[in-house]
Amino acid sequence: MQKQKPKGPKRPGSRPHTGKPHGKQPQKRSKEHAASKLAATELEIGELKAKYDDIDVNNIKLFADFPLSQKTQKALSEFKFKVPTEVQRQSIGPALQGKDVLGAAITGSGKTLAFLIPVLEHLYHNKWSRGDGVGAIIISPTRELAYQIFETLKKVGKHHDFSAGLIIGGKNLKFERTRMDQCNILICTPGRLLQHMDENPLFNTTTMEVLVLDEADRCLDMGFQKTLNSIIENFPPQRQTLLFSATQTNTVQDLARLNLQDPVYIGYGAAAGIKPGGQEVATSSTAVLALPELLQQSYVVLPLEEKITMLWSFIKNHLKQKIIVFVSSCKQAKYLYEIFCKLRPGVSLLALYGTLHQDRRIAIYEDFLRKSHVVMFATDVASRGLDFPAVNWVLQLDCPEDVSQYIHRAGRSARNKTRGECLLVLTPSEEEYMLTALREQLKVDIRCVLIDPKKLFSPRVKIEAFLAQFSELRASAQRAFLAYLKSVFLMRNKRLFNVLSLNLDAYAQSLGLAVTPRVPFLEKFLWRQKQQQQQQQSDEVQQQLPQSTTSFGGATVDSDEDDDDEDDFIKIKRRDHDVEGAPVILEGLSAATNAEAALDTPLQVPKREKLVTKAALAKKAIKKNLQVNSKVKFDEEGETLADERNQMKALRKERKQQKDDDGGINLMLSKALLNEEDQYDKQRFRELVKKRHKLQREKLRRKAEQQESADEEEAEDEKEQDVADSDSEQSVDLSWLPDPDKIYKGKHNKADQQPVDDRDDDDDDNDDIDDEDDDEPAYKKSRLTDRLTLLDTEAIAANLLGS
Numbered sequence: 001m002q003k004q005k006p007k008g009p010k011r012p013g014s015r016p017h018t019g020k021p022h023g024k025q026p027q028k029r030s031k032e033h034a035a036s037k038l039a040a041t042e043l044e045i046g047e048l049k050a051k052y053d054d055i056d057v058n059n060i061k062l063f064a065d066f067p068l069s070q071k072t073q074k075a076l077s078e079f080k081f082k083v084p085t086e087v088q089r090q091s092i093g094p095a096l097q098g099k100d101v102l103g104a105a106i107t108g109s110g111k112t113l114a115f116l117i118p119v120l121e122h123l124y125h126n127k128w129s130r131g132d133g134v135g136a137i138i139i140s141p142t143r144e145l146a147y148q149i150f151e152t153l154k155k156v157g158k159h160h161d162f163s164a165g166l167i168i169g170g171k172n173l174k175f176e177r178t179r180m181d182q183c184n185i186l187i188c189t190p191g192r193l194l195q196h197m198d199e200n201p202l203f204n205t206t207t208m209e210v211l212v213l214d215e216a217d218r219c220l221d222m223g224f225q226k227t228l229n230s231i232i233e234n235f236p237p238q239r240q241t242l243l244f245s246a247t248q249t250n251t252v253q254d255l256a257r258l259n260l261q262d263p264v265y266i267g268y269g270a271a272a273g274i275k276p277g278g279q280e281v282a283t284s285s286t287a288v289l290a291l292p293e294l295l296q297q298s299y300v301v302l303p304l305e306e307k308i309t310m311l312w313s314f315i316k317n318h319l320k321q322k323i324i325v326f327v328s329s330c331k332q333a334k335y336l337y338e339i340f341c342k343l344r345p346g347v348s349l350l351a352l353y354g355t356l357h358q359d360r361r362i363a364i365y366e367d368f369l370r371k372s373h374v375v376m377f378a379t380d381v382a383s384r385g386l387d388f389p390a391v392n393w394v395l396q397l398d399c400p401e402d403v404s405q406y407i408h409r410a411g412r413s414a415r416n417k418t419r420g421e422c423l424l425v426l427t428p429s430e431e432e433y434m435l436t437a438l439r440e441q442l443k444v445d446i447r448c449v450l451i452d453p454k455k456l457f458s459p460r461v462k463i464e465a466f467l468a469q470f471s472e473l474r475a476s477a478q479r480a481f482l483a484y485l486k487s488v489f490l491m492r493n494k495r496l497f498n499v500l501s502l503n504l505d506a507y508a509q510s511l512g513l514a515v516t517p518r519v520p521f522l523e524k525f526l527w528r529q530k531q532q533q534q535q536q537q538s539d540e541v542q543q544q545l546p547q548s549t550t551s552f553g554g555a556t557v558d559s560d561e562d563d564d565d566e567d568d569f570i571k572i573k574r575r576d577h578d579v580e581g582a583p584v585i586l587e588g589l590s591a592a593t594n595a596e597a598a599l600d601t602p603l604q605v606p607k608r609e610k611l612v613t614k615a616a617l618a619k620k621a622i623k624k625n626l627q628v629n630s631k632v633k634f635d636e637e638g639e640t641l642a643d644e645r646n647q648m649k650a651l652r653k654e655r656k657q658q659k660d661d662d663g664g665i666n667l668m669l670s671k672a673l674l675n676e677e678d679q680y681d682k683q684r685f686r687e688l689v690k691k692r693h694k695l696q697r698e699k700l701r702r703k704a705e706q707q708e709s710a711d712e713e714e715a716e717d718e719k720e721q722d723v724a725d726s727d728s729e730q731s732v733d734l735s736w737l738p739d740p741d742k743i744y745k746g747k748h749n750k751a752d753q754q755p756v757d758d759r760d761d762d763d764d765d766n767d768d769i770d771d772e773d774d775d776e777p778a779y780k781k782s783r784l785t786d787r788l789t790l791l792d793t794e795a796i797a798a799n800l801l802g803s
């Protein structure tokens with residue numbers, strides 16, 4: 001098997017040097033060699049083809065018993081494939097004979113070789129070469145599976161000269177484009193294949209002779225339906241088709257799309273009543289669903305919020321094992337990987353999911369292949385077809401969508417006659433439905449496991465701490481929370497998956513989230529449900545109402561009050577209440593009583609129902625100021641064209657506005673007036689402020705003066721007291737003198753009443769004081785000493801000395 005090699009001139013000197021001069025002889029010899037080789041090949045092909053009709057499944061024990069080319073046989077023995085598995089034994093024969101095959105066999109039973117060997121043999125018999133273009137196309141639902149098939153093809157086709165290409169998303173599109181037409185075998189995913197069919201003019205599938213669908217049921221199901229239909233349209237109708245899967249659940253319509261010609265069903269015998277190994281056409285298109293015998297299946301029932309604790313404890317108890325943990329969404333796989341990496345369980349951790357870059361996906365896939373003690377968190381991209389060796393445990397943490405998905409996930413363990421275990425985790429609401437389905441379809445009793453609470457270690461506190469510390473981790477937890485709910489919400493089987501039965505708060509807390517995130521899609525869904533219920537109720541009421549009105553016979557609508565009613569529902573209600581003058585015929589009364597009642601009541605002619613004319617409706621619309629829809633025109637380039645009528649209307653409106661402006665308010669004048677008023681207001685305001693400041697200053701000044709005079713008075717009192725004290729100490733006994741108060745009473749009072757300042761300023765008064773000085777008592781004098789001049793004091797002193 002050759003990988004695509006770049007075309008180009010051979011390097012000089014690449015041929016071994018013989019020492020002989022270059023001439024015609026070596027060329028001749030190589031031609032002869034090629035001719036003999038061709039003859040041998042043709043002979044071999046002839047012999048092999050002759051044996052095809054004699055292939056008997058019961059006689060096949062080894063690969064060597066099949067009429068296979070030497071190149072294929074050599075590669076098979078090199079890779080130690082000696083004894084074919086059951087599916088290989090049964091399907092290779094019919095496939096070599098050119099028949100369409102539908103193969104169903106348990107996971108890990110070697111279906112890949114069952115279709116690769118016939119593909120190689122078909123191209124070999126038809127002497128396919130690089131220049132012949134695409135001879136076989138193998139379609140796989142996932143990139144990893146396509147990669148794995150490509151790797152197996154490289155092994156088994158090692159000695160063939162065909163070129164093969166791996167065409168999957170996430171790879172270099174340009175590179176693929178230039179090489180595709182040179183590939184004889186293409187292994188691809190549906191989306192990428194269709195992209196090349198649509199975009200690559202060099203890619204031609206008319207030469208294609210063999211089509212293989214691995215995991216055929218998945219390729220044909222709803223998810224790929226449109227893509228596959230478009231792909232099949234491009235294939236030639238005359239071709240061989242091989243379909244393989246562990247769960248062939250395709251309907252007859254699915255298979256009809258592939259235009260199968262008398263297909264041979266492998267693995268359908270028991271279901272359709274066909275003997276095993278039979279090459280007869282089965283009437284049923286549903287294969288027997290089974291899992292390897294060496295796979296031990298068990299389940300555990302847990303509330304959703306305990307899943308993380310259980311998973312953590314499980315990993316801690318299985319550190320020396322290879323485990324795959326399946327979850328519903330990429331975001332859950334990502335979050336579990338991130339948080340468990342932080343928690344450090346003591347074993348290698350990996351995560352494989354669809355949103356990773358393709359190179360990273362392949363690196364993780366290969367990493368998991370190599371490692372023997374590892375835990376991989378994965379979505380269903382890893383559930384189908386991937387052949388990981390020696391997987392000890394498959395843990396289905398989230399419930400699978402159906403039995404098929406359960407089989408494919410579980411089938412990653414116990415492959416090719418090895419032992420393995422599978423644990424399914426179910427919530428109480430999923431338990432009954434899922435277990436019944438598994439028991440009915442797989443016909444096995446799955447063991448129930450009870451968890452010992454002592455062996456559970458809850459990592460919640462640590463998780464909460466990490467989430468508090470790392471905002472990115474918190475965001476990842478929120479995304480995981482929403483992704484899980486959305487996956488449950490979108491599941492088709494509503495009996496199994498009920499998002500409303502989940503305890504959202506508890507689940508959020510189990511992921512380490514302190515606050516339960518909002519779930520917009522759920523809110524929207526509940527709102528819509530409520531609306532529908534309300535609508536249903538109103539419909540029911542509406543249906544009931546006409547029956548009640550019939551009992552009122554000819555009840556009429558009051559036309560005057562009816563004008564504003566727009567809703568039928570309201571009209572009917574009103575009809576019940578506003579029955580004016582309509583004769584009521586009650587069902588329970590006899591005809592005679594009704595007749596009497598009719599005679600007693602005055603005859604009233606029912607009013608005619610008012611006709612609703614277009615004019616009345618228009619009037620109503622104008623009254624309510626309803627906006628009529630405007631017409632928008634577009635030109636050829638999609639630009640909006642202005643409506644001429646509307647333009648004219650706008651122009652008229654503008655002119656009218658202008659006229660109004662001219663005849664009404666003079667804007668300029670109003671502006672000037674307003675400015676003037678504004679100036680006046682400002683001026684007035686300034687004056688008021690000034691006045692207020694002036695008053696404040698005045699007040700302060702008066703206050704200061706009062707304070708000053710009070711201080712002076714206080715100081716004088718103090719001085720007076722001091723002088724009095726000193727006089728009393730130094731004076732002689734003057735008790736013999738007449739009482740001065742009695743003598744000077746009148747004068748003293750008069751002087752006391754005069755303000756001090758006045759006395760100082762007035763010279764006449766000073767003279768008076770001088771005159772009185774001789775007779776004034778000592779303590780009175782002392783009050784005046786500080787106001788006497790030096791001369792006065794000297795004069796007084798001289799007088800005293802003289803006396």
Ligand SMILES: Nc1ncnc2c1ncn2[C@@H]1O[C@H](COP(=O)(O)OP(=O)(O)OP(=O)(O)O)[C@@H](O)[C@H]1O
Pocket residue numbers: 080081082083084085088105106107108109110111112113245246384385386387411415416
């Ligand atoms: N005849 C054989 N002898 C020994 N080993 C084989 C033989 N055929 C296949 N195998 C091995 O069995 C393993 C499983 O094979 P393969 O992946 O083809 O299984 P499968 O049926 O396609 O599984 P799934 O249903 O999961 O896609 C591979 O490792 C392969 O090498």
